[in-house]
């Protein structure tokens with residue numbers, strides 16, 4: 001049984017709106033804090049759980065998340081470092097965090113063009 005532990009779903013304990021509200025182009029965007037079990041935070045930090053869709057993986061740092069295609073090996077560590085708040089052991093995610101991760105390839109392509 002213990003070798004199946006990696007399959008355990010990674011589910012936030014709670015999701016809370018952050019006090020600060022960012023207004024972008026007249027739209028109020030709220031950020032969220034995702035509170036996870038310490039163990040689940042570690043699974044994200046060590047590349048076993050996708051930061052975009054929270055899908056668990058059997059092996060750390062897959063090239064891509066098999067569910068949402070996030071390039072975990074390439075991108076996850078820097079985003080984890082940006083969004084994880086070690087004081088509160090929470091992950092702060094902007095409302096558009098999924099879109100932000102989605103847009104990585106597109107932004108990279110544009111940067112390439114500019115060079």
Ligand SMILES: [Zn+2]
Nearest residue numbers: 050053065068
């Ligand atoms: Zn994913």
